[in-house]
Amino acid sequence: MKNEWFFTGRYKDYSFDNFRKDLVSGLIVGVIAIPLGMAFAIASGVKPEYGIYTTIIAGILISLCGGSKYQIGGPTGAFIPILFGIVATYGYSNLLIAGFLAGIILFLLEIFKLGNLIKYIPRPVTIGFTTGIAVTIFVGQIANFLGLSGVESKEYFHENLIEIFSHIQTINFYSIFTAIISLVIIILTPKIAPKVPGPLIGLIISTVIAAIFYPSQVATIGTTYGDIPNTLPQFSFPEITWEKIVMLLQPAFVIALLGGMESLLSAVVADGMTNSKHNSNRELVGQGIANMVTPLFGGIPATGAIARTATNIKTGAVSPMSGIIHGIVVLLVLLLFAPLASNIPLASLAPILMVVAWNMSATKVFLHVLKTKTGDSLVLLVTFLLTVFINLTVAVQFGLLLAFVLFVKRMGENVITAKALPNHEHKNKKMDTSVVTDSRDCPQISIYNVEGPLFFAAAQHFTQSIMNTINYKPKVLLLRMGNVPYMDTTGEERLANIVQDFSKHGIVLISGIQSQPKNLMKKTGLYDLIGEECFFEHTGEAINYALTRLDVNKCLGCKHFAFNECKKLSKGEIGELQIAKHEAAFAKMGK
Incomplete structure (x- = not known):
């Protein structure tokens, strides 16, 4: 050269x-x-x-x-x-x-x-x-x-x-x-x-x-x-x-x-x-x-x-x-x-x-x-x-x-925040937004698919989508963020507000988060606020942990059947002792 x-x-x-x-x-x-x-x-x-x-x-x-x-x-x-x-x-x-x-x-x-x-x-x-x-x-x-x-x-x-x-x-x-x-x-x-x-x-x-x-x-x-x-x-x-x-x-x-x-x-x-x-x-x-x-x-x-x-x-x-x-x-x-x-x-x-x-x-x-x-x-x-x-x-x-301006508008509109649950008809129990209905929606665990860049143009939509649908105050909020490639400080601030608000009565879990959003959250302190134990690589692991946080008394008689365990929980066949054992086993795994 x-x-x-x-x-x-x-x-x-x-x-x-x-x-x-x-x-x-x-x-x-x-x-x-x-x-x-x-x-x-x-x-x-x-x-x-x-x-x-x-x-x-x-x-x-x-x-x-x-x-x-x-x-x-x-x-x-x-x-x-x-x-x-x-x-x-x-x-x-x-x-x-x-x-x-x-x-x-x-x-x-x-x-x-x-x-x-x-x-x-x-x-x-x-x-x-x-x-x-x-x-x-x-x-x-x-x-x-x-x-x-x-x-x-x-x-x-x-x-x-x-x-x-x-x-x-x-x-x-x-x-x-x-x-x-x-x-x-x-x-x-x-x-x-x-x-x-x-x-x-x-x-x-x-x-x-x-x-x-x-x-x-x-x-x-x-x-x-x-x-x-x-x-x-x-x-x-x-x-x-x-x-x-x-x-x-x-x-x-x-x-x-x-x-x-x-x-x-x-x-x-x-x-x-x-x-x-x-x-x-x-x-x-x-x-x-x-x-x-x-x-x-x-x-x-x-x-x-x-x-x-x-x-x-x-x-x-x-x-x-x-x-x-x-x-x-x-x-x-x-x-x-x-x-x-x-x-x-x-x-x-x-x-x-x-x-x-x-x-x-x-x-x-x-x-x-x-x-x-x-x-x-x-x-x-x-x-x-x-x-x-x-x-x-x-x-x-x-x-x-x-x-x-038009690009930012389009990107903001492309951010999807939608409720999801495991699809029991799929062999791998794939998470699906279409299976969530009024008759099938866990009152204690809210799972959201978050897709797209979480930046200033999409932050308000992201906040409203979640806050408008969790007014019944579930015990667990699980955010699936594997498809969020980028998050800016505005998106981080809105997420922090949700975590702070939700932490008053429940716990926030995050699965599949990518490196850029994760590093930003570590720099701002949001990662520590949520807690390292609340971050999971796979959604299945997060759901298993979420089940340990349930109030089993509220599950009695529930007909939503969002998860495989729901039928037994509804009948009282899984008690607090078994849930506690499940939680202990999970903790032993380092989670």
């Missing part, structure tokens, strides 16, 4: 043939990444060259330092709404600081081994905000697709819709024609020639047609954002103050969370395609380093790109060298052909982002979860709507909170 950190172990037995394969895949992915990098940057509210810088620097660093052999890193569509919101609210310079802080957060996640926590984010939350992001991206490109003029990008979804409708009369049919050409080529190319990068071909052909047949009739990158410089990005350390850190910490956490999730998901997809296994914590290190370094050169936040990673694998990549080559290819294109990129119409870029949005929308899964009409459906819908109409930060926070 140490060798891998110094990049030697990852290239063991690396051959020229491997390099040739990586070179081909790196060239192809690099060409694909160029239009995407510019499009993502523009949609995020920054200049297109910043997307190119991110593709170069983050792409190389993620491949060098990451935990997946096939990961391709760079700007992605998932970041667009959050980055645009940060730029609109705080400005581009503060976006760089937020990206830098996000890199530190990702790095710290690895140091404290917290990377796996990202995997516990509920699926409805991820589907909800991913689909919300897709809708935001798609709608954000309508103005460029239609060639609308005078449209100002707003922070909120409904404001952007108002802008579009208020400027609908400025439609440019040259832009629509250009966009349709680009869109058709993007859609048809994978079907006709799967190995040819459709977005690049669509971009080039639509740009050439626009330049030849109707120059100056459509808005281009150059006319809107200025020429793209064909120079290397300049190093500049952002001015970081404590006030800015506090102000940008929340969006930085969202960037880190989203980046970590997407990079790990991309790595998992790569594992499935190659039958390999990535290193999750190391992947977060790579993402952290890339996001700390990239802002120093003007780049925006980056993460693992699922589509580009899949393309990298399909085109024959065998090592991280393909990702490094992909960054170098983008760098060479920047140095040699950047001025030509200034002539690209915005209408040519719009379909690229619209297709990206469609592919990331997870429409089928979204509708499937929605149709279940469960708590997950509510989490999904709320997260989606908040992502679209407010922002991703609020959506993720509220979605996680709602998912947690």
Whole structure:
């Protein structure tokens, strides 16, 4: 593992043939990444060259330092709404600081081994905000697709819709024609020639047609954002103050969370395609380093790109060298052909982002979860709507909170506390809740099955279930807790109240208790309060002990017949002397 950190172990037995394969895949992915990098940057509210810088620097660093052999890193569509919101609210310079802080957060996640926590984010939350992001991206490109003029990008979804409708009369049919050409080529190319990068071909052909047949009739990158410089990005350390850190910490956490999730998901997809296994914590290190370094050169936040990673694998990549080559290819294109990129119409870029949005929308899964009409459906819908109409930060926070509340509610409802008695018709006298009836329920021994985690959400139900049914004050309360995997201090406190209340007139026995609840009870002193002699591994042993605590006089004439001994006790055939002998024998066994 140490060798891998110094990049030697990852290239063991690396051959020229491997390099040739990586070179081909790196060239192809690099060409694909160029239009995407510019499009993502523009949609995020920054200049297109910043997307190119991110593709170069983050792409190389993620491949060098990451935990997946096939990961391709760079700007992605998932970041667009959050980055645009940060730029609109705080400005581009503060976006760089937020990206830098996000890199530190990702790095710290690895140091404290917290990377796996990202995997516990509920699926409805991820589907909800991913689909919300897709809708935001798609709608954000309508103005460029239609060639609308005078449209100002707003922070909120409904404001952007108002802008579009208020400027609908400025439609440019040259832009629509250009966009349709680009869109058709993007859609048809994978079907006709799967190995040819459709977005690049669509971009080039639509740009050439626009330049030849109707120059100056459509808005281009150059006319809107200025020429793209064909120079290397300049190093500049952002001015970081404590006030800015506090102000940008929340969006930085969202960037880190989203980046970590997407990079790990991309790595998992790569594992499935190659039958390999990535290193999750190391992947977060790579993402952290890339996001700390990239802002120093003007780049925006980056993460693992699922589509580009899949393309990298399909085109024959065998090592991280393909990702490094992909960054170098983008760098060479920047140095040699950047001025030509200034002539690209915005209408040519719009379909690229619209297709990206469609592919990331997870429409089928979204509708499937929605149709279940469960708590997950509510989490999904709320997260989606908040992502679209407010922002991703609020959506993720509220979605996680709602998912947690619903989870706690479901877990609380799953705790079962029900009376049980031995089923005489079963050969092993199995404990059964269905045999308890008004005519068969021992007045002196109450046995309860307790199943599920006994925590704060279930504690009140647990208490009420028992206290409401033992008002007749039986002599013995036996709690079968073999199916209680966890108990918190709230559950322990409610159980202690029951023990204290019941101990005034009887005794509490517990059978089959698991290690976590037992250890907690020892720490709080409840174990000693109940008494070690009142804990049993098996219910049968507990029942035998409970029978020694009976008032045999109350058994005379009883017709409940809950236990095998009940018929003899009812007839007085088992007296106190025999019960005492039974108790002595039990005590001799060490119980």
